[in-house]
Every structure is written in C-alpha cells, then in structure tokens.
C-alpha cells in the first residue's frame with residue numbers, strides 16, 4: 042500500500058495557481074507562440090484524443106498500431122495539401138525545430154561532396170537552421186535579404202557551390218512573413234544537383250488557402266522537402282510537425298537504425314526514442330474535424346483580420362509594415378519617411394501595446410554579412426480568434442502609437458556607454474575568457490535582470506541584445522534561462 046505524499050485535489054489546485062500566472066493562451070491577447078482557432082470544439086476534441094492515447098509509446102508503431110494508422114492519415118492529408126505526389130513520403134516530428142533539423146541532417150547524410158558540407162539560406166531563415174548546422178556540423182552560409190525581408194534568388198544562386206548540401210527557403214519567413222522566391226531558388230538548386238527544403242513551418246496550413254500566390258510547395262520542381270507545423274495553424278497542442286520528402290531513398294537516410302547492441306533493434310525516424318502519441322492523436326482528430334474546408338475557413342478569417350490590421354498600421358503615423366507580408370503574420374518598423382519627431386519606435390510601441398492588453402514580439406535590428414542593417418521590428422502573428430477582437434486590438438495599436446510617437450528609440454550604443462568600469466569591459470569582451478556562470482550572474486544583476494520574471498519594459502532588453510557582441514548576448518541569455526529552472530536551495 043503506497044501512501045501518497047499529497048492529495049490529488051491539492052496538487053491540481055497548486056497547478057491551477059501556477060497556470061494562473063501564465064500569459065493567456067486563448068482570446069488573442071498574445072500575438073505569438075499560441076494559435077487559437079477560436080473554436081472550443083477543436084480544443085475539446087484534442088483534449089479527448091490526447092487522453093485516449095495517454096499511455097502509448099510512440100517509439101514503436103508495430104506494437105501500438107494506432108500510431109502508424111494516425112501518422113499515415115496525417116501525412117496523407119498534408120501531402121495532398123502541400124502539392125505532393127506518390128513519390129513524396131514523410132514523418133511526423135515533435136515540432137518545427139525537429140523538422141528543420143532532420144531536413145538538414147538528411148541532406149548531410151546524402152551529401153556526395155568532400156569537405157565540410159554547407160547549408161545555404163537567406164539571413165531571414167529560422168534560427169532552427171542555425172541550430173541544425175551547429176548540431177550536425179555543417180557550415181552555415183547566410184545570404185543577405187532585401188529591406189523587404191525577401192531572399193535574393195540571384196545572390197543565393199551565386200552562393201551555391203559544390204560543397205552546398207542543402208538550400209533552404211521560407212514560405213513565409215518568420216521575422217517578416219516574406220514568401221521567398223521558391224521556384225527560382227529550387228530551379229537553380231536542381232540544376233546543380235542540390236537539395237532544396239521549403240520551411241513552411243508557419244505557412245504550411247494557411248498559405249494553401251491564401252489568394253494569388255505563386256507556387257511555393259512540393260508542386261515546384263526542385264523542391265525536395267517541406268515542413269509544416271500542425272501545432273501552429275493546424276491548431277494542435279504543441280509537439281507536432283510534419284516533414285515531407287520527395288523520394289523514398291532520400292527520406293530513408295533520415296532514419297537511424299541500430300542492431301549493434303544487445304537490446305531491442307532501434308529504428309528511429311526522428312531524434313526522440315520513446316515519445317508521446319498525444320500531439321499526433323490531437324492533430325489527427327483535428328484534421329478529421331476540420332477537413333480541408335475547415336482549415337480554409339479559418340485561413341479566410343486570418344486573412345480578413347490580417348488585412349484589417351495591415352490597413353490599421355498603415356494609418357498609424359510613424360509606423361510602417363515591413364515588405365509585403367504573405368500569410369497571417371507581419372512585422373512593423375519605424376516609418377523613416379516621416380520626420381523623427383513623428384516616428385514610432387516599434388519596441389516602445391510593443392511595450393505600450395502590452396500595457397493596453399496585447400503582447401507582441403520584439404525583434405532586434407540585425408546587421409547582415411554585407412553590412413546592411415534590417416531595422417528593429419515588432420512581430421504580430423494573427424490567429425482566427427483575432428477577428429472577433431479586431432476593434433479592441435486596433436484601438437490598442439492606435440493608443441500605443443499615440444503614447445510613444447516621437448519618443449526616440451533606445452540607442453544601443455548609448456546603453457553600452459552608460460555602463461562603466463569592469464562591467465563595460467565584460468560586455469564588450471570578445472575573447473570569452475570570463476564567460477562563466479558566476480560572472481554572468483553578476484553582470485545580469487548589474488543590469489537589473491537577475492530577479493527572475495520578465496522586466497516591465499522589453500525595449501531596453503532588446504536594445505541590449507542589439508548592442509552586445511552576439512557571443513556575449515548568447516552567454517547572458519543562456520544564464521538567464523538556465524537560472525530560471527535551477528531548483529531552490531534545500532533548507
């Protein structure tokens with residue numbers, strides 16, 4: 042007889058209290074991370090499906106055959122949606138990052154050249170590809186994008202070489218929602234025998250329903266793989282994406298199989314071993330519930346809301362939308378065509394938007410390899426629920442603009458200049474000699490960032506990211522996040 046250490050009711054109450062401190066996941070107040078269909082039936086069905094498969098182990102679809110059946114259905118649905126034919130096969134993964142990483146690893150496995158294989162992508166490509174190159178030992182060639190955030194097909198073609206293992210384009214890119222020139226890049230890659238991956242992690246379940254787009258999916262010759270996240274515009278709980286690959290042999294190199302140990306034969310298409318079937322069951326159920334027409338209807342709602350918001354931003358003096366966003370996401374920057382006194386710094390604006398009830402995502406200014414700089418922006422991801430709250434959101438956007446119009450953005454340089462003494466030396470130190478955890482804590486405390494939880498205003502934090510050498514900001518942010526989950530001191 043086991044004596045429990047606590048009451049289930051008390052534990053759940055404690056969890057509810059913890060959850061109460063979370064940002065709201067529903068209702069459209071958080072304009073990133075969460076994708077709210079606005080349909081209660083979708084969430085209810087997903088929860089029931091997850092419960093139904095709770096004890097399964099996704100490691101072995103021969104023992105738990107429901108997993109293979111659900112994967113076949115989901116992959117079939119996505120293959121049709123993304124223009125694939127019978128030569129296209131796929132895998133369900135744990136999310137966009139895993140799909141990106143597997144696409145890169147597979148290309149590395151198939152790489153026929155000599156020397157270090159190279160991954161070629163526009164600078165706007167998702168950081169998951171930096172992670173993939175880092176994990177799997179590829180050199181990363183980032184080609185500068187235009188001021189509109191679009192990949193430059195000619196520059197990408199010029200950068201293709203015998204060492205290029207994979208070329209990546211986005212449909213659309215996360216930072217600016219730029220729909221890269223997929224056909225031109227894929228054709229150039231194909232003529233050189235290089236694989237071309239389309240990152241449709243965020244666009245894969247909305248762009249098929251977006252009007253007036255050039256082809257960007259598996260129907261484009263030369264596209265050898267594509268990924269789409271069901272835990273974004275598939276409205277499934279986190280933990281599911283699909284990676285579709287043209288050609289069985291190409292895709293088979295994605296698998297890891299091992300019979301060279303005394304345990305059970307291991308055959309893994311993905312990075313994980315034992316894994317939950319819950320996100321798969323939820324996504325499977327949602328695709329059955331919504332069907333293509335349901336996703337089309339939700340995409341249409343996103344389109345109406347996004348169109349209205351783009352128009353609203355256009356009418357806020359001092360702000361400008363970056364480029365021509367394709368899909369239900371966009372970035373706004375300061376409008377440099379109006380006098381400085383009328384401009385709106387997008388980061389101050391985001392901080393004020395939060396005060397008015399909506400959380401948008403701050404993106405730092407970014408200097409590219411050719412020295413050109415993409416301005417700091419604020420990113421908004423629009424989901425179907427937004428349409429029901431448009432008036433409130435537009436009102437908040439206007440008020441936030443009025444709050445900070447003419448207030449200069451924080452100059453990264455000034456921020457660093459205001460820091461003196463040994464701190465300043467640490468922050469500008471490129472050598473990395475003093476980059477240990479203890480020092481990071483002192484620096485973070487000195488910057489007023491050690492207390493845990495998010496600071497009141499994010500603009501100064503992003504300005505710091507812009508100001509610091511990249512290895513320094515990466516070191517400090519690592520400490521900040523690592524410290525968050527350190528267990529409390531034992532008494």
Ligand SMILES: *Cc1c(COP(=O)(O)O)cnc(C)c1O
Nearest residue numbers: 136137138167169215240242243
């Ligand atoms: C979200 C996203 C990813 C990474 O996906 P995760 O699910 O967060 O791991 C990759 N590429 C793009 C374009 C994305 O939007």
